[in-house]
Amino acid sequence: MEATSEAPSQTVLDAAPPARGCAGQATCRYLYASRLAPRQPVTVVGALLTQARERNRQLGLTGALLFDGEHFVQLLEGPGEVVDALARRIEADARHAGVAVFLHAADARPPLFDGWSGGWAEPEALQDFLALERSDTTRLLDAFKKLVEGSDMQ
């Protein structure tokens, strides 16, 4: 009997959408928005920024977290496994709610930020950002960078 040299046939698994996240990837970007959870005092945000700043420095993550008194928007950039693990903790954190993930994917382009910072954004500017078309990730990231540059960062 002759051996066949056909390529393996496509299975339904080949057509499955890729799992979200960056396992095994050298660089990853994670961008999301959320709201301060009901009954959480705004004062938790100060503690959160201090905690995140320290942790992100240790983990070698870059990016920024903005808060306008009600909404959060955060970009995290770094090694895939590190970003994935933190994304899971953030999504399970009861201090915020309604986490909407805009981007969580490997990205070979250089990081947008050279460190991590947190700060306050004008509600109107943050609303304009949230109203942007989410499928154009390059524009979304450009707009996020501008939003951070125009905000009061620490």
Ligand SMILES: Cc1cc2nc3c(=O)[nH]c(=O)nc-3n(C[C@H](O)[C@H](O)[C@H](O)COP(=O)(O)O)c2cc1C
């Ligand atoms: C809006 C928001 C943003 C956060 N951002 C970060 C962050 O950038 N880095 C970080 O280490 N923790 C961040 N946290 C806290 C994490 O959810 C989590 O509490 C922290 O990683 C400690 O997790 P552990 O107690 O399981 O070690 C954030 C939490 C919220 C609610």
